[in-house]
Amino acid sequence: MAAAAGLALLSLAACNRAPPPAPKTYQVTIANMAYGPTPSGLRTGDVIEWVNNDIFQHTATAKDGSFDVDLPPQAHARTVLKAPGVVAFYCRYHPGMTGKLVVAG
Numbered sequence: 001m002a003a004a005a006g007l008a009l010l011s012l013a014a015c016n017r018a019p020p021p022a023p024k025t026y027q028v029t030i031a032n033m034a035y036g037p038t039p040s041g042l043r044t045g046d047v048i049e050w051v052n053n054d055i056f057q058h059t060a061t062a063k064d065g066s067f068d069v070d071l072p073p074q075a076h077a078r079t080v081l082k083a084p085g086v087v088a089f090y091c092r093y094h095p096g097m098t099g100k101l102v103v104a105g
């Protein structure tokens with residue numbers, strides 16, 4: 001009896017908790033030797049879709065090593081944001097190309 005009541009309370013508590021927001025996909029476009037603006041409001045689990053619209057090969061390489069994506073001309077590639085924090089990234093071929101992702105938990 002008491003166990004059943006406890007179980008009912010537990011499931012009620014689970015229902016009242018707000019579900020985590022569904023992951024979103026954001027595009028970051030590369031053109032003219034530069035990354036486009038990085039999106040704000042990023043959360044853990046969201047996806048960055050890198051789109052290289054340039055005529056050159058680029059990469060999106062995290063300074064902390066959390067991702068390293070090769071992007072031939074016209075390529076698309078996806079990175080899942082696995083942890084909160086600020087991740088600076090750059091292009092391995094053109095170190096002057098830089099950007100920053102700010103990811104909330």
Ligand SMILES: [Cu+2]
Binds near residue numbers: 093
């Ligand atoms: Cu590059």
